[in-house]
C-alpha cells in the first residue's frame with residue numbers, strides 16, 4: 069500500500085509532441101529533415117507514432133508528404149529490426165515509450181537512421197554486413213546432418229547460462245553504432261577486411277564455447293587474427309554499455325583476445 | 341537436366357527447417373522472406389516446445405499420450421494420423437535442436453530441463469530461458485547460413501511473395517517483388533513450400549508480428565489453393581493492450597493471486613487505487629465462486645470479452661480490465677514473477693507491483709490455414725480406440741511411419757501439386773484449438789519430416805512430368821503482368837486528391853480489425869456474423885476505391901501494405917463464412933446460438949474455396965479422419981483429470 073513507491077509516469081494526456089525525422093529517399097540521395105506533430109495515444113511508443121504518421125503523412129507545417137519508411141517485426145524487442153537512432157542514441161524503437169521521452173506538450177523526439185549502415189530509405193538501413201560477418205566466423209555448429217543421432221552434449225547450468233546470454237543477440241547493431249572502431253563500409257568487397265565488431269565477436273565466442281562448435285574454433289581464430297579481427301578493438305567498452313540484451317561483450321572480446329594470442333603462437337610454430 | 345531447385349517462401353521455423361532438410365539432400369533452395377529470416381515472427385515464442393522425454397516416459401507418459409492430448413485439446417477436429425506422426429517424431433526434433441546448440445535450460449546433472457504446460461499432467465515442455473522461439477530459430481538460421489556459405493541456399497530477403505505460378509494444375513514457381521527496388525519478377529522452381537506463418541493482423545492488433553498479415557496465404561487461396569478451418573482462431577486471455585500490438589502477459593499472473601476486476605460504475609474516472617473495494621466488480625470471483633480468477637482459459641477469455649464488448653464496462657471505456665497484483669507483497673512478486681512483470685513495465689511504463697495491470701484477450705494463433713493432404717501410415721486399427729487414460733500403457737510404439745507414410749510426395753501438399761504448406765500456415769495439426777508449445781513443434785516437424793516429401797516429389801514426380809525449366813515462359817509472364825497491373829491500379833491513385841479516411845487503407849484495415857475482433861473471436865452468433873459479412877463487403881467496396889499517398893518507385897512500404905490490406909479482406913471473408921457455416925461450438929469457436937459441440941454434423945473440416953470468376957468465397961464441410969481414437973467430450977471443469985490440468989496450467993509460468 070505504499071503509494072509513494074509507484075513509479076508510474078505522469079505524461080500529459082492530450083498533448084501534442086513533435087517528431088523530427090531525418091529522411092532520405094534512397095541510396096545516393098541527399099538527407100533532409102522533416103517534422104511531424106503527433107498526439108500520442110495512451111501507451112504509445114515510437115513505432116506506433118510512426119504508424120500514425122504513415123496513415124496520414126502531413127508535416128508539422130501542414131505539407132502533404134510521403135509516409136516515413138522504417139523497419140519492424142516483432143514489436144517486442146526480440147527481433148532487432150526496428151533499431152534507429154533516437155535522440156542521438158541507437159535503440160529499438162518498438163520499446164521506446166513516448167511517455168518517457170516526451171511527457172509534455174511540445175516535447176520533441178529526434179529520429180535518425182543508424183549511421184554505420186547504408187540507408188535504404190528514411191529510417192530503414194541495410195544491415196546485411198552483420199549477417200555476412202556471421203559467415204566470416206562460421207557462426208554455427210557443424211552438425212553431421214539432420215537425421216536422428218541422439219541428443220547433443222550434456223552441459224552444466226553455468227555453461228548453459230553463459231551461452232544463453234550470448235545467444236540472445238538479435239543482430240540489432242546498437243553495439244556497432246556505438247563503436248568507434250566499426251566504420252561504415254558501403255563496398256561489400258571490403259567487408260572481409262574490415263573490423264567485425266562486437267556482435268560477431270560475441271557470436272564467435274558463443275560457438276567456441278560449444279563442444280561441437282569448438283571444432284571450428286581454429287578457423288574462427290584464423291579470421292580474428294587477421295585484418296579486421298579482434299586486435300582492431302580499441303577497448304573503449306561502448307558496445308557493452310548500449311547492448312539492449314546486456315550481453316557481456318567485453319568478456320567475449322577479452323576471451324577471444326587471449327585465444328587469438330595463443331593461437332597465433334601455435335600457428336607460428338606449425339606454419340614453419 | 342538443370343539442377344533441381346525448390347522455392348521456400350518464409351524463413352520462420354517451418355521454412356528454415358525445410359530449407360536445411362532440402363539443402364542437405366542436394367537440392368538447391370531459393371529462400372524468400374519479407375524480413376531477414378532471423379527476424380521472422382518465430383522469435384516471439386517464449387514458452388517452449390513439447391515432446392515426450394525420458395523422465396516423463398518413466399512416469400507413464402508416451403508419444404501416444406502426447407498425440408491423444410493434442411487431438412483432445414483440438415476438440416477432435418484434426419485429422420488424426422498426421423498428429424500421431426508428429427507426436428512420435430517430436431523427441432527426435434528436440435535431440436536435433438540440442439545438437440545444433442540450442443541452449444536448453446539444464447538440470448543439475450546437465451540434462452535438459454522440463455516444465456509443465458497446459459493440457460498435460462506430465463512435464464513435456466522443453467525451453468531455453470524465456471525466449472525459446474528465438475533460440476530455436478537462431479539455431480536453424482545458423483544451419484541455413486552454413487548451407488548458404490556452401491552455395492546450396494540462395495536467400496532472397498526483403499522479397500515479397502506475390503503469387504504462385506500454376507500451370508496444368510501444378511505449381512512451377514512464384515512471382516515476387518523486391519521490396520527495395522520494387523522489381524517484380526518470376527522465379528522457376530520444381531516445387532514451392534509456403535511457410536508464411538499466421539494471419540493475426542486480420543484482427544488489426546494481435547500478439548503477432550507486423551508481417552503476419554496472412555497475405556501470402558490469401559494470394560495462394562485466390563489462386564485456387566483451398567483453405568481449411570479458417571474460423572479456428574485462438575485467443576489468449578491476458579495480453580497487454582498497446583497502441584501498436586497486444587503483448588502476451590503470462591497466465592502465471594493469475595496463478596500467483598492476480599484478481600481480475602472492473603469498476604462497478606461505467607465511465608469511472610478515478611484511478612484504480614482510489615476506488616474502494618465495494619465499488620470494484622470482481623466479476624470472475626462473483627460469477628465463478630469456486631474457481632474465481634483461475635477459471636480455465638477459454639472461460640476467462642469469454643467473460644473478460646463479455647464485460648467489455650457486450651456490457652461496455654471496460655476500464656476507461658476501452659476494451660480492458662484490471663489484472664491486479666498490487667495487494668501482494670512486492671518482494672514476493674519480484675521473486676515469483678520478476679521476468680514477466682518486467683515486460684509489462686518495459687512496454688507500459690508502469691510497475692504492476694504497485695498499480696493494477698490493464699489486460700484484454702488478444703488474437704494469438706491461427707489453427708486454420710492452407711488445406712493440405714497426407715498419405716496414411718501403417719497404424720490402422722480396426723476401429724478407433726477409446727480415449728487414452730493418462731499415464732497408462734500406449735497401444736503402440738513410436739516408430740516412424742505409423743501416422744504418415746514417410747517421404748510420400750503428398751504429405752502436407754495442398755490441393756495443387758507441387759505446392760506445400762508448412763508451419764502455422766498449414767491447417768493440419770491443431771484442430772479447433774492449439775495446445776501451448778505445440779506450434780513450434782508442428783513447424784519444425786513439417787520442415788524436417790515433410791521436407792523429405794518435397795524431395796521425393798521433385799525427384800520422382802517432377803522427373804516424370806518435366807522440370808520447371810521446360811515450362812513455357814508465357815506461364816510466368818502472365819502472372820508478372822497480372823501483378824504489375826495490380827500495382828499500377830493502386831499506384832495510379834496517388835495524387836488523385838484527398839485521401840479521405842473512407843478510402844485510406846490504414847483506416848480500412850483498422851475498421852476491419854475492430855469488426856473482426858468484435859464479431860469473430862471469442863463469442864460469435866449467426867446474426868452478428870451476418871452483420872460482419874456485410875461489413876467486410878462494404879470494406880472491400882471501399883478498398884476498391886482506396887487511395888495511396890506515396891508514388892515512389894523505391895522501397896514503397898505503404899503500397900506493399902495497402903496491397904496486403906486487400907488480401908486480408910479475403911481472409912476475413914473466409915473466417916466469417918467458416919464461422920457462419922459451423923453451427924456448433926468447438927474449441928476456440930464458440931457460438932452463443934449453438935453452444936454445444938455437434939459431432940454428427942460438424943466433426944468436419946470447413947474447406948473454403950475461392951471462385952475467381954465471382955471473387956466469392958464458398959465453404960464446404962469435409963469429414964475428418966478420426967480412425968485412431970474415439971471422440972469424447974472435452975471437459976476441463978475439474979471432474980475429469982483434465983480439470984486439474986487446466987488449473988495447473990493457469991498457475992504454471994508462461995503458459996502460451
Ligand SMILES: Cc1cc2nc3c(=O)[nH]c(=O)nc-3n(C[C@H](O)[C@H](O)[C@H](O)COP(=O)(O)OP(=O)(O)OC[C@H]3O[C@@H](n4cnc5c(N)ncnc54)[C@H](O)[C@@H]3O)c2cc1C
Nearest residue numbers: 350351352353354374382387388501537763764777779780
Ligand atoms: C507471442 C507469441 C508467443 C508464442 N509462444 C509459443 C510457444 O511458446 N510455443 C509454441 O509452440 N508456439 C508459440 N507461439 C506460436 C509460434 O510462435 C508460431 O506459430 C510459429 O513461430 C510460426 O512459425 P512459422 O515458421 O510458421 O512462421 P513465422 O515464424 O511467422 O515466419 C513466417 C515467414 O514467412 C515470411 N513471409 C510472410 N509473408 C511473406 C510474403 N508475402 N513473402 C515472403 N515472405 C513472407 C516471413 O518473412 C517469415 O520469414 C507463439 C506465438 C506468439 C505470437
Ligand code: SF4
Nearest residue numbers: 247301302304305307
Ligand atoms: S570495446 Fe571494442 S568492440 Fe566494443 S565499442 Fe569499444 S572498440 Fe568497439
Ligand code: SF4
Nearest residue numbers: 237238240241243311
Ligand atoms: S550484441 Fe547486443 S547490441 Fe550488438 S547486435 Fe547483438 S543484441 Fe544488438
Ligand code: FES
Nearest residue numbers: 141142143148162
Ligand atoms: S520490432 Fe522487433 S525489436 Fe522492435
